[in-house]
Amino acid sequence: MLDHGIGESLMRVRLWGVRGSLASPMTSAQLRDKAKALLAEAAPADLANEKAIERYLDRTPHSWTYGGNTSCVEVSFDDQVFVLDAGTGLRSLGASLMADGRGAGAGLNLFFTHFHWDHICGFPYFGPIYLPKRAIGVWSGRSDAAALLANQMGGAHFPVKWDTLPSVITCRQLKEDQVETVAGAQVRILSMVHPDKAYGYRITQGGRSVCYLTDTEVSKNPFRLAESYSKFVAGADVVIVDAMYGFLEYHDKVNYGHSTIFNFIDFFKDTDIGELVIFHHDPMASDAAVSQLRNDANRYKTVIAPNATWSLSAAFEGQEWDFEKPKRKAGGAKAPAAKAKKSTATGRNAAKR
Numbered sequence: 254m255l256d257h258g259i260g261e262s263l264m265r266v267r268l269w270g271v272r273g274s275l276a277s278p279m280t281s282a283q284l285r286d287k288a289k290a291l292l293a294e295a296a297p298a299d300l301a302n303e304k305a306i307e308r309y310l311d312r313t314p315h316s317w318t319y320g321g322n323t324s325c326v327e328v329s330f331d332d333q334v335f336v337l338d339a340g341t342g343l344r345s346l347g348a349s350l351m352a353d354g355r356g357a358g359a360g361l362n363l364f365f366t367h368f369h370w371d372h373i374c375g376f377p378y379f380g381p382i383y384l385p386k387r388a389i390g391v392w393s394g395r396s397d398a399a400a401l402l403a404n405q406m407g408g409a410h411f412p413v414k415w416d417t418l419p420s421v422i423t424c425r426q427l428k429e430d431q432v433e434t435v436a437g438a439q440v441r442i443l444s445m446v447h448p449d450k451a452y453g454y455r456i457t458q459g460g461r462s463v464c465y466l467t468d469t470e471v472s473k474n475p476f477r478l479a480e481s482y483s484k485f486v487a488g489a490d491v492v493i494v495d496a497m498y499g500f501l502e503y504h505d506k507v508n509y510g511h512s513t514i515f516n517f518i519d520f521f522k523d524t525d526i527g528e529l530v531i532f533h534h535d536p537m538a539s540d541a542a543v544s545q546l547r548n549d550a551n552r553y554k555t556v557i558a559p560n561a562t563w564s565l566s567a568a569f570e571g572q573e574w575d576f577e578k579p580k581r582k583a584g585g586a587k588a589p590a591a592k593a594k595k596s597t598a599t600g601r602n603a604a605k606r
């Protein structure tokens with residue numbers, strides 16, 4: 254019996270790692286700054302009892318963080334788990350799957366945008382790969398995924414070698430012009446603009462779609478890409494994009510293979526999507542800097558895309574959307590309050606800041 258609480262009618266999208274390039278755990282100095290702000294801004298009534306403290310922590314911007322793990326997104330439905338990228342966030346996802354029974358019991362497919370370290374280095378720490386005879390599908394736009402994953406576990410890099418894994422891992426290549434059906438879901442890829450090649454994804458199941466477009470430098474060819482990206486994401490419930498840099502920072506990072514959110518706001522200003530999500534945060538960006546970027550993006554959206562119906566958020570670890578069948582329009586976290594986990598509640602607060 255799998256105890257994941259998703260049920261037959263839900264598609265759950267959950268973010269386990271949202272940083273780009275390199276994991277960036279919070280430092281003691283950053284934690285201390287948050288603690289200082291929490292204490293300084295608390296009114297006596299906020300600390301009166303446990304419930305009051307919880308309410309205060311839900312309300313304050315100082316009680317949470319966007320998170321430091323690199324790219325990893327879970328898309329779950331029925332008894333299937335899809336994983337987009339295997340950054341350091343994958344370790345916690347693996348632990349969660351092992352705890353709720355899905356590590357052994359659910360269908361499990363991993364989809365890779367590309368094989369830069371920040372998108373693969375959680376793979377050796379993913380619990381299900383150590384389960385005997387456990388079937389795992391690995392998908393990517395490349396034909397050499399097995400060799401690339403084996404390489405990071407080979408030589409002097411990792412003590413357990415790819416060839417000795419007891420699970421049964423099958424690597425398959427996706428083609429850009431084809432729709433692949435995987436465990437009843439439709440999977441499409443789109444070429445990204447990135448060193449060594451990357452592919453974005455659209456996963457559609459039961460009338461719901463999630464798009465994941467990282468890593469990519471769209472300002473290289475914005476006029477051509479605006480149309481193809483917009484077509485690719487049209488009708489999606491949530492669209493997660495590489496928006497690593499602010500407008501000014503980007504100009505110091507041309508050719509790094511990453512984007513600003515402002516390009517995507519231009520691209521999708523007339524596109525029917527539910528929510529646009531700033532993702533692959535710069536590891537150097539503080540929580541305050543990511544919030545500032547999100548605020549700037551919202552201001553830009555108000556000017557450039559005043560009629561857009563979609564919402565905008567900055568990705569954080571634990572951010573979660575539940576999409577019911579049939580598809581509901583107008584984005585945002587849709588978990589019914591009664592079912593909301595603590596992380597989702599934090600998410601609603603985070604989205605306001």
Ligand SMILES: [Zn+2]
Pocket residue numbers: 273274324369371372468533
């Ligand atoms: Zn990356």
Ligand SMILES: [Zn+2]
Pocket residue numbers: 367369447451468510
């Ligand atoms: Zn990359």
